[in-house]
Structure formats: structure tokens, C-alpha cells
Amino acid sequence: MPSQRQIHVGDVPIGGGAPVAVQTMTKTETADLSATMAQIRRVAEAGADIVRVAVPREQDAEALRTIVRDSPIPVIADIHFNHTLALKALDAGAHCVRLNPGNIGGPEKVAEVTRRATELGTPLRVGVNSGSLPKHLRQLEYDNPVEALVTAAVETVELMESLDFTNFKVSMKSTSVPNTIAANRLLSQRIPYPLHLGVTEAGTKWSGSLKSAVGLGTLLADGIGDTIRISLSTFHAEEEVKVAWEILKALKLRERGPVLIACPTCGRLQFDMDSVVAEVERRLEAYEDPIEVSVLGCAVNGIGEARHADFGITGAKDMGMIYSRGEPLKKVRTEDLVDELFAEIDKYYAAGKQVVRDERAAAEAQEWLAENEDATAMTPERMAAMEAEAAGEENPGIMRRVERLDESQSPVAGRRFTRA
Ligand code: SF4
Numbered sequence: 350m351p352s353q354r355q356i357h358v359g360d361v362p363i364g365g366g367a368p369v370a371v372q373t374m375t376k377t378e379t380a381d382l383s384a385t386m387a388q389i390r391r392v393a394e395a396g397a398d399i400v401r402v403a404v405p406r407e408q409d410a411e412a413l414r415t416i417v418r419d420s421p422i423p424v425i426a427d428i429h430f431n432h433t434l435a436l437k438a439l440d441a442g443a444h445c446v447r448l449n450p451g452n453i454g455g456p457e458k459v460a461e462v463t464r465r466a467t468e469l470g471t472p473l474r475v476g477v478n479s480g481s482l483p484k485h486l487r488q489l490e491y492d493n494p495v496e497a498l499v500t501a502a503v504e505t506v507e508l509m510e511s512l513d514f515t516n517f518k519v520s521m522k523s524t525s526v527p528n529t530i531a532a533n534r535l536l537s538q539r540i541p542y543p544l545h546l547g548v549t550e551a552g553t554k555w556s557g558s559l560k561s562a563v564g565l566g567t568l569l570a571d572g573i574g575d576t577i578r579i580s581l582s583t584f585h586a587e588e589e590v591k592v593a594w595e596i597l598k599a600l601k602l603r604e605r606g607p608v609l610i611a612c613p614t615c616g617r618l619q620f621d622m623d624s625v626v627a628e629v630e631r632r633l634e635a636y637e638d639p640i641e642v643s644v645l646g647c648a649v650n651g652i653g654e655a656r657h658a659d660f661g662i663t664g665a666k667d668m669g670m671i672y673s674r675g676e677p678l679k680k681v682r683t684e685d686l687v688d689e690l691f692a693e694i695d696k697y698y699a700a701g702k703q704v705v706r707d708e709r710a711a712a713e714a715q716e717w718l719a720e721n722e723d724a725t726a727m728t729p730e731r732m733a734a735m736e737a738e739a740a741g742e743e744n745p746g747i748m749r750r751v752e753r754l755d756e757s758q759s760p761v762a763g764r765r766f767t768r769a
Pocket of ligand 1: 612613614615616617618645646647648649650728729730
């Protein structure tokens with residue numbers, strides 16, 4: 350279930366069933382205004398709903414006023430250890446301030462910050478890190494790290510409530526994926542506040558994306574989590590945003606831009622599909638509409654597997670074919686597949702989102718398909734279908750569950766399915 354409470358970071362609603370918000374963090378020195386603003390514009394263009402900037406020095410707090418004024422998306426100030434900087438960030442107009450009450454210098458200093466935040470109507474993000482739990486939880490951390498993390502988070506929430514402050518979201522950071530999943534599951538049952546999800550120090554683009562997809566994806570599929578940040582060791586913060594969107598798109602929680610599907614290839618492949626898929630992916634970045642585009646390595650399966658795709662290509666050694674929504678459109682040379690695919694997509698938009706079909710070209714493509722299709726070939730797709738059928742016969746309950754999770758359904762009950 351999504352969180353019961355909702356807060357607003359600038360104009361972005363967080364929690365209470367609002368779309369899961371995509372966050373990232375700038376990697377520049379915040380006071381370097383031109384570098385920071387350039388990165389903020391890049392992440393906003395990539396689809397970040399909210400951006401966080403580190404505020405470790407006075408000059409960063411001073412720069413915040415300009416950043417908040419010029420940023421196209423709401424700005425969160427990230428503060429550690431120094432409550433004076435938190436007050437300055439609030440005064441500079443930050444749309445939210447992130448701090449860990451445990452490292453800000455005691456409850457009086459937290460109270461000063463909450464008083465100012467209340468006066469300004471600014472929300473806070475409060476949280477705990479697995480690496481810096483309070484001393485009294487050290488033994489529990491040793492015995493049961495998940496319970497220790499959740500206890501620390503609940504104590505933080507109780508502190509905020511005791512200060513009559515409820516305009517906040519909560520995050521619990523751990524480098525362990527299983528602990529992140531288990532702790533957030535528990536915490537979501539214990540508190541009504543929005544949850545920010547992330548796997549801290551997840552790693553490089555490759556391993557960090559996978560860890561985040563597993564950890565955050567598991568929680569999001571359960572309906573847990575209201576904002577997400579993918580932490581990757583790259584200077585290019587927009588890469589974090591792209592990964593976050595792929596996770597949300599895969600779960601059908603939000604839509605943004607085209608969806609590319611591609612077969613995994615096998616020994617039937619007769620052309621350089623790696624390059625074709627990379628080129629299709631690159632050129633699709635120019636489109637905002639959530640069209641689905643499919644790339645199949647061969648035509649032995651026909652195009653049944655890709656019948657949902659708005660457009661698709663299937664290749665062979667010399668010739669290939671373009672299709673749309675399960676119907677052949679035209680036969681083309683393999684080397685022209687990508688150009689011709691985008692020509693068809695552009696025609697579709699020029700015609701007001703109507704597929705433009707030339708019947709002669711479509712008949713030729715149909716003929717080519719009939720020659721290349723092989724209903725008897727034991728392809729990976731057919732084996733998967735047979736396995737699924739066999740599993741269903743052994744356990745009809747599984748099949749019913751799979752059917753329920755069909756494509757028309759968001760896996761998350763009670764949350765709005767939205768387009769960016
Ligand atoms: S049989 Fe399937 S996996 Fe193999 S190349 Fe053809 S479409 Fe791709």
C-alpha cells in the first residue's frame with residue numbers, strides 16, 4: 350500500500366497514492382553555479398521530478414537561493430551535521446531539506462530546524478543510515494540489523510512527532526539489498542509517512558542499476574515507496590534518472606517515452622542485432638510518446654511474440670521486415686532496417702498517429718514472412734511458452750496469478766498509473 354500521508358516538495362506530491370517521484374542528486378560542487386545548473390537542467394530533461402544538492406559549506410547554502418530560483422524542478426538541500434546550514438537552506442527557499450536528526454547535534458537543534466520549516470511550510474526528509482545508527486541500538490544492530498534500522502527510523506519519526514512536525518518523508522539507507530527490502534517492508538507497516546527508497550552506494554552503472562532494480566523493484570511491486578533515487582558511481586546524474594525510469598516503466602507504474610523490447614537472440618540470428626538494437630535505442634530517445642518498438646532477431650516465430658508492439662523489425666541475413674501491431678508493413682534490406690523503421694514511425698506521427706499501410710508493400714512483406722516463418726522450430730520463445738503451459742497444468746493457481754498480472758494492470762493497487 351502507498352503511504353497514507355502526502356507531502357509536497359515544491360509542486361510534486363509525494364506519497365498518499367501520488368505517482369512515484371524520480372529523484373537524483375547533483376555531483377557538482379554546489380557553489381559552482383554554472384556546473385550545478387547545467388547538471389540540474391540535464392537531469393530535468395532526463396525526467397527527474399526532484400533534484401537534491403549537497404550543502405556542506407556556507408558558500409553552498411548561499412548558492413542555493415539562485416539554484417532554487419533557476420531550477421526547473423524542486424530542489425532538496427542535503428545537510429549533514431550542521432543545523433545552521435539547514436536553517437540557511439530553509440531561508441534560501443529550498444523546497445525540502447534532508448537531514449538525519451541523529452547527526453545534527455541533539456533534539457534542541459532538530460527542534461530549531463522543525464520550527465523554521467513549519468514557519469516556511471517546507472517539508473523535511475528525515476532518515477537513518479545503516480552505517481551510523483545510535484549507540485543504544487548497536488547490540489540490536491549486531492543481532493538483527495533490519496530491526497535496528499527500523500527501530501532507529503521509528504524513533505526518528507517519534508522525535509519529529511514530539512516536536513509537532515509531520516511534514517516529512519522518511520528514508521532508511523542500507524548498502525544491503527535484502528536489508529533494504531526487509532526494513533522498508535516493516536517500516537511501511539509501522540508509519541503512515543511517505544518513504545524515500547534507495548540502495549546506498551549501489552555501485553557502478555552496471556552493478557548499481559541491477560542492485561537498485563532488484564531492491565527498489567521488489568518494494569515498488571509491493572506498492573511500497575513514494576520516491577526513488579538510484580545511486581550510481583558516475584558523474585552523469587542523468588544516468589541515475591534513466592535507470593529509475595526503466596524500473597518504473599518495467600513495473601508499469603509510470604510511462605515516459607518509448608518502450609523498446611528485443612529478443613535475447615540465439616543461434617538463428619543472422620545479422621548484427623547488437624548494433625541495430627543500440628541504434629534503435631539511441632534514436633528512440635528523440636521521441637516522447639510511449640510507443641512500443643520491438644526488435645526480433647529472426648522471423649521463424651512469425652511476429653506473434655511482438656504483436657503488441659506499435660512498430661517492430663525482424664531481420665535475416667539480407668532482408669528483413671517492418672511490422673506494426675502484428676501486421677507486416679514492408680520488406681526491406683537488412684542494412685536499411687533502422688532507417689526504414691524510423692521512416693514508418695515518422696509517417697505514423699505525421700498522419701496523426703495512424704499507421705500508414707501500403708497494401709502492395711504489405712503483401713510483399715507477408716510473402717517474405719511466410720517464407721521465413723517456421724512453425725516447427727523449437728525457439729526459446731516457444732520453449733518458454735511450453736514450459737509456462739506445463740507449469741500451469743501442474744499448478745493452475747500459478748497460471749491464474751500470471752493471468753491476473755496482465756498488461757492492462759498496474760501491479761500496485763491504489764496508486765495512480767501516470768504518464769510523465
Ligand atoms: S528464435 Fe527468438 S531469440 Fe532466436 S533470434 Fe529468433 S526471435 Fe531472437
